[in-house]
Amino acid sequence: MSCKTLSLSANFAALSRVTSIISRAIGSSTAIRQQVAGAVSKSEDRAPLPSSSAVRPFSEIPGPKIYPFVGSLFSMIFHKEFDKKRIHKIFQSLVDDYGPIVRFESPTYPPGVLLTDPRDCETVVRATMENPIREGFFSLRNIRVTNDKYFEGSCGILVENNEQWKKLRSRFQTPMMKAKNVTHYLDEMDQVTLDFMDRIAALQKEHGEMPHDFQFELYKWALESIGLVALNRRLGCLDPNISSDSEPMKMIRYINELFDLLNECEHGIQFWRIYPTASYKKLEKCHEEFLRIADQNICQTEAELLSKTRTDEEENLTLMEKLLLTPGLSRKNVVTLILDMLFAGVDTTSHTIGFTLYLLAKNPDCQAKLQEEMDSVIGDYDGPLTTKHIAQLSYLKAVVKESLRVFPLTTGTVRTLEKDLVLSGYQVPKGWAAILFGMKMGHDERNFPRSSEFLPERFLRHKPLGPIHPYATFPFGVGTRMCIGRRIAEQELYIFLARVMHRYSVSYQYEDIDIISRLVHVPSQPLRFSFSERRSR
Secondary structure (H helix, E strand, O other): OOHHHOOHHHHOOOHHHHHHOOOOOOOOOHHHHHHHHOOOOOOOOOOOOOOHHHOEOHHHOOOOOOEOOOEOHHHHHOOOOOOOOOHHHHHHHHHHHHOOEEEEOOOOOOOEEEEOOHHHHHHHHHHOOOOOOOOOOHHHHHHHHHOHHHHOOOOOOOOOOHHHHHHHHHHHHHHHHOHHHHHOOHHHHHHHHHHHHHHHHHHHHHHOOOOOOHHHHHHHHHHHHHHHHHOOOOOOOOOOOOOOOOHHHHHHHHHHHHHHHHHHHHOOOOHHHOOOOHHHHHHHHHHHHHHHHHHHHHHHHHHHHHHOOOOOOHHHOOHHHHHHOOOOOOHHHHHHHHHHHHHHOOHHHHHHHHHHHHHHHHOHHHHHHHHHHHHHHOOOOOOOOOHHHHHOOHHHHHHHHHHHHHOOOOOOEEEEOOOOEEEOOEEEOOOOEEEEOHHHHOOOOOOOOOOOOOOHHHHOOOOOOOOOOOOOOOEOEOHHHOOOOHHHHHHHHHHHHHHHHHHEEEEOOOOOOOEEOOOOOEEOOOOOOEEEEOOOO
16 A cells, blocks of 8 residues: 555654664564463462453553543653654653553554563563564565565565465475574675774774674674674775775675664655655665665575585585475575565674673673683684584573563564453453563562662572573564574674683773664764784684
C-alpha cells in the first residue's frame, strides 16, 4: 500500500517504538527452543504472582496519562527525564514511577505494556514461541517492498514476520548456527585481529593514546571480520593507507548513516508514511548506495566461488555456498541475508568492544584476572587461536556477558501477543505489544545483586552472587528470534578480547562513558584509550 493512502493519524509515532530497536534477534532452532522450554525459573525476592481469581483488567494497568488521539506520547515527551539522546532513561523512569508493568498507548500502534519482571518475560516468550512477531523497521521494509525488482517480495528475516519469517528462518538456521560453519573462519578472524593489534601499536606510538576517532578504527576491524564470513575474503579495511573514498570506507559510512536515518524514521513523528520526508529520502538513497556496493562485492564473491574447483566435502564449502545450496532459498534470499549481515555486523560488535574495553580500564582488578587467564591459556604460544583455546576462556566469556548487562546494545525486545496473557496479575489482551525491558532488568538488584558494579564473576559456573533468572538478561535476543548471527558475533568478541588482553593493558583517563540511544546504543564519549605493551610480537 502506498504511503500516501495512510490516514492522517499516521503522523504520530509511538515513542514506545524505541524499545523495539535491533536486538540482532533473527530467530532460533529446535535446540534453542528446547533450551528455552527447559529453562527453570530461579527463586527471586519478588511478590508471588496472583492467582487467576485475582486477575485485574487491563484498564487498571498503571502508566502515564493517556490523552485522546495521541495516547501516552505527550506524557512521555514532557516527562522530566525525557532526553532524545537517552530515550532509555524515560522508560527507566516509567518503571520507577509505576512498577514492573507499565501501560502505554499511541495513535498508530497497538497498546502495549513495558515489562521488567523476568517471570512475565518468560510467559511472553513461551506464549509467542511458535510465531514471534516483532514489529519495527517499517521504513526499511517499505523501501525494500517498493524495490520489488531486487528483493522480489522478500525483505529478509530482519524485518519479516509470520509465515515469511518462518520460511526463511527454518532454512537459514542450520548454516548460520552450526558451530563448525563458524569456527571454519576462526584462523582468518584471528589474523584480522592480530593485524588490528599492530594497528593499535602504530596509533599508540603516533598519538600517545588512541585518537579521537578510534571508534571508526573499530568499525574497520568489525567490517573486515564480518566480511570474511559474509563475503569469504579480506576487504582491506586495515590497510593504513586505505583511501577514504574506497568502497570499504564508504560501506562503513553508509552503515553509520543507515542507523542514524533509521533512528529518525522509526522513532519520531512518521510523516514519511504520508509523504517522502527528507530523512526518508536520505534513507532510501543511503540504502540504495549501500546495496549497490554490497551487491558488487557479493557478485564478485559468487564469481570467485564459481571459478574454483568444486568439491563434495561439506566442510570445504563457504557459508555463502552452503546457503546458496540450501533447498528453498533463492539467490535473492541469500543476498538479502548477506546484506543484513554486513549492515548489522559492524556497529554491534564494535560498540560492544568499546564498552568492554572501557569497563576493563575502569576495573583494573578484572582486567588483571582476564590477563591471568590469557597467560594461562595462551601463554607463549605463537600460533593461531584454536577452538580449544576459546573453550578454556571462561572468565573472558563472563566478561562479555557482564559488559552486555552493564551496557546493553539495545533497550529490549518486543513481541505482539497472539492470545490474552496474565502478566504481573493483569489481563493483557491479544494484539497488544509486550516490550521486554532487558536493560532495566539487567540493572535490577533483585536480578543482579550489586548491579551497579562490574562483576564478571557473577556469570561463572558456580554463580557466586546467586542464581540468575534465564530471562533477566538476553543480549542476543530471546526465544525463537534469538540472534541468528550470535555464534559469529561471539567468536569475533572472544578473539579480539583474548588478543588485546594477552598483548596489552588498557587505561582510560577521561570523562565517564555512558550510553547514547540509537538503534544500537553507542558510547557517549570518544574512546581515547591508552594501550601499554605486555608482549610485543
